[in-house]
Amino acid sequence: MYVLIDIMVSPSGVGTSISPYVAMCQKIFEEAGLTHTMHGYGTNVEGEWDEVMAAVKRCHEDLHDAGAVRITSHMKLGTRTDRDQTMADKVTSVQEKLASN
Numbered sequence: 001m002y003v004l005i006d007i008m009v010s011p012s013g014v015g016t017s018i019s020p021y022v023a024m025c026q027k028i029f030e031e032a033g034l035t036h037t038m039h040g041y042g043t044n045v046e047g048e049w050d051e052v053m054a055a056v057k058r059c060h061e062d063l064h065d066a067g068a069v070r071i072t073s074h075m076k077l078g079t080r081t082d083r084d085q086t087m088a089d090k091v092t093s094v095q096e097k098l099a100s101n
Contacts, residue, residue, distance in 0.1 A: 001048070001049045001079055002046070002047070002048060002049070002079065002084065003046065003047070003048070003049045003052055003077055003078065003079050004044065004045075004046045004077070004078045004079075004085075004086075004087055004090075005044070005045050005046070005052060005056075005075050005076065005077045005078075006042055006043070006044050006045075006075065006076045007042055007043055007045060007056065007073055007074070007075045008041055008042035008043075008073065008074045008075075009021065009022070009025050009042075009059055009060075009063070009071060009072075009073045010071065010072045010073070010074070011063050011068030011070070011071045012068065012069065012070040012071070012072070013068065013069045013070060014067060014068050020066075021063050021066065021068060022038070022043075024059070024062055024063060024066065025043065025059040025062075025063070026038060026043065028055050028058050028059050028062065029043065029045055029055055032047070032051060032054070032055040032058075033047075033051075034046065034047040034051060034052060034055060035047065035086070035087065037087065042074070044087050046086060046087050049079075056073065056075070059071075059073075060073070
């Protein structure tokens with residue numbers, strides 16, 4: 001099953017800046033071959049369910065190995081069965097509507 005997720009991984013006890021940990025997760029998504037786009041408060045990721053969830057699990061495992069004692073991830077997930085849709089499709093749909101106004 002194809003899934004689109006929005007994920008924010010929040011390690012605790014690692015100091016003020018979490019950007020090194022965010023970078024680790026970005027590399028994990030890249031290595032997994034998943035389409036992903038980082039934004040100010042998280043990352044959009046898309047792909048097959050098992051591959052996406054395996055990458056999320058690896059984010060937690062690798063961040064723990066890097067010293068994060070606690071990690072909280074917030075995720076929104078979306079699937080659909082009526083047609084194929086990517087993150088880019090969703091954005092393009094809104095942009096087309098904005099352009100026609």
